[in-house]
Amino acid sequence: MYKIGIVGGTGYTGAELLRLLANHPQVEVVAITSRSEEGKLVSDIYPSLRGHYNLRFTTPSVDELAQCDLVFFATPHGVAMDQVPELIDRGVKVVDLGADFRIKDTVEWAKWYGMDHRTPDYVAKAVYGLPEINRDAIKTAQLVANPGCYPTATQLGLIPLLEAGIIDPAHLIADAKSGVSGAGRGANVGSLLCEASESFRAYGVAGHRHLPEIKQGLQAVTDSPVGLTFVPHLVPMIRGIHSTMYATLIDTTVDLQSLFEARYKGDFFVDVMPAGSLPETRSTKGANFCRIAVYRPQGGDKVVVLSVIDNLVKGASGQAIQNMNIMLDLPENMGLTALGMMP
Known part of the structure; x- marks a missing residue:
């Protein structure tokens, strides 16, 4: 023990x-x-x-x-x-x-x-603790930097495309939404029920602390300079992150669904959903899963990736335990197999 x-x-x-x-x-x-x-x-x-x-x-x-x-x-x-x-x-x-x-x-x-x-x-x-990317380094690490919530959802959505070299890395967009718990438990006027309920707003448009973390992670898997526009939003729910990512394809012959399925085949906590799916944040509530869907609208040169997580689990504490399991040579999913809560 x-x-x-x-x-x-x-x-x-x-x-x-x-x-x-x-x-x-x-x-x-x-x-x-x-x-x-x-x-x-x-x-x-x-x-x-x-x-x-x-x-x-x-x-x-x-x-x-x-x-x-x-x-x-x-x-x-x-x-x-x-x-x-x-x-x-x-x-x-x-x-x-x-x-x-x-x-x-x-x-x-x-x-x-x-x-x-x-x-x-x-x-x-320190080793950056995104297991789906750095699993081998995490195994021997003494200090792991657990990723942020927005960076987790966004990197898992874009990395397969960058690794395959099929998108223009200089012009990426991540439009992300988070539940109010992402702001923490401390007293904050913007997190009050009367302020956040029945409202929807962007923040950090000029620059957000998670931007350099996301860019660092994306840059690690491509030799070309990464340009990313990242805009977070606050939505009136307690838990959940939904990141919608946009990129321009430089190779339109690749089967995107097969690419994502193959990339995450061995990753227990990344669920590449069937073609045509629309992942919902509630499907990951309380669970350590990231659910992803990929689209190529109208068969054009744009790719859209939808990525959802629970910001407190796969975006924070669950992923931290996933890292702990790897560091202690335990099964990676030990203690983390609970399913999302519905409704």
């Missing part, structure tokens, strides 16, 4: 880690931290976990966390970079659900996150 720690257990991703790990047969959560809720029972904060955990929140302690085999960081950016190095040096494996180790160019990271990166050496050591 592997011992697991969670730093930052009171946000949505921390709570989702607890929910999913409660049914994992090979791990035990032995430490969960929160400065604001220190001393309180986990089940008092999250009654849905009553009967599954008898843990209390504690103040983060390297000595306590160093007793774990693996530690998840479900913290805002800027936190993990200060605490992870000592854990790594003491032999603990780490999966960071935040953004501290995702972008390899730390100058670019500082531009988007508004602070200097204090541990650039560990950024260089």
Whole structure:
């Protein structure tokens, strides 16, 4: 039985880690931290976990966390970079659900996150945790940077086309929508029911923090410069991401359906749907799946890819556990086979 720690257990991703790990047969959560809720029972904060955990929140302690085999960081950016190095040096494996180790160019990271990166050496050591792309590197990694939610849905939709070299990489468009939980659990006027309900708006049009992460991932699979227009939107639902991607084909002879099916044939958590399907976010609610459909409208030179995930599962905590399984040499889908909730 592997011992697991969670730093930052009171946000949505921390709570989702607890929910999913409660049914994992090979791990035990032995430490969960929160400065604001220190001393309180986990089940008092999250009654849905009553009967599954008898843990209390504690103040983060390297000595306590160093007793774990693996530690998840479900913290805002800027936190993990200060605490992870000592854990790594003491032999603990780490999966960071935040953004501290995702972008390899730390100058670019500082531009988007508004602070200097204090541990650039560990950024260089980190493996980007998109299993469908970096599975082999994740197996031997000690530090994994868990991808963001928008980057997960968007990269999984575009990478097969870029790998095959059949689209123009300089002119890509990703039009993405997210449920309100993507904004986190902290108090925010824009996330209030009266503000978000019965409304639909774009944000981050001039530039969003996930843009450099997405471009970095796409650039890794093509030799040509990637140009991406990425526009996120907030929609009045709790969970889910729908990314609609557009690209121009430079080879119209390829069977796109067969290409996607072959690319993801061995990937348990990517479901390439039958031709003509329209994936819905609700089909992935609570589950670690990405569902994808590909179209070539009117048989022209444009390709449209539809990609849906649960932003808190495949877009965050579920994918983090998927990475944990790979790092601990467990079956990749262990503890993650739950199906989407309907309705």
